Ligand SMILES: [Zn+2]
């Protein structure tokens with residue numbers, strides 16, 4: 091895995107040059123240097139399929155819940171993002187959709203809320219019998235392990251409640267404090283800076299950080315960025331860091347490329363009209379051509395954004411269980427979201 095070096099600058103290996111014993115006369119112009127710059131990997135085949143969200147897309151295939159999970163298929167690699175809310179939902183939905191999650195070794199947990207980590211132990215336990223490596227590695231940002239003490243002293247961090255059982259089942263966490271390339275062209279953002287005042291959290295809770303108890307702003311919130319030939323495809327869990335902050339980080343990571351598609355939960359279901367208008371302008375300025383609003387994006391917010399982005403019906407949809415985005419083809423929302 092390649093850690094992010096910052097600033098969109100990609101490290102180049104500079105060849106050693108033999109130094110002459112006497113300096114030649116200075117040329118009139120600087121000589122052209124040949125520097126081998128390693129370009130970031132580009133994904134050419136990508137499909138993202140929703141496995142947990144509020145709506146069921148087709149009769150008889152999947153159940154809805156307040157949760158999120160999605161399967162990423164990128165140039166032959168498969169990764170799971172989040173695991174739904176109820177222990178059995180993603181396992182059941184995948185089976186009904188004809189998707190076998192055995193063989194998926196890596197899961198990304200965008201944050202520690204129960205509607206994203208509820209299926210982790212069930213999936214690992216159910217799949218390991220057929221594939222010992224299935225969901226054996228969980229990628230997270232370090233603040234996901236900060237305690238969320240309840241007023242009664244109970245632990246409100248859902249991931250901490252699942253951690254022991256997951257590790258006992260052979261699962262292993264890998265914490266990334268900075269952006270990291272998980273597979274060629276598939277990036278984990280790590281914690282996302284928040285220069286824009288997008289407040290996508292309750293403000294009612296406290297989290298136990300290394301510096302003491304502070305407001306729970308879901309500091310661990312992280313997303314996935316896929317660097318495709320069409321531009322960046324960004325997959326969010328709940329978007330607690332703010333979708334514009336997330337897209338800003340994605341573009342900073344990958345040389346300012348335009349954002350081709352945004353898929354996932356954007357936590358805009360309570361957003362005001364003015365907040366939606368600002369978000370729409372920012373997404374439009376970044377080149378967003380597809381939006382699959384899933385989970386906490388909100389049905390009204392998704393439809394408002396379609397208008398604000400000036401995109402056609404086929405390019406913006408409310409996602410359901412089984413709905414998908416395919417690079418080069420666009421969104422298949424299934425029956426309900428058309
Ligand atoms: Zn959340």
Ligand SMILES: [Zn+2]
Pocket residue numbers: 157158203205206327328355385386
């Ligand atoms: Zn959520």
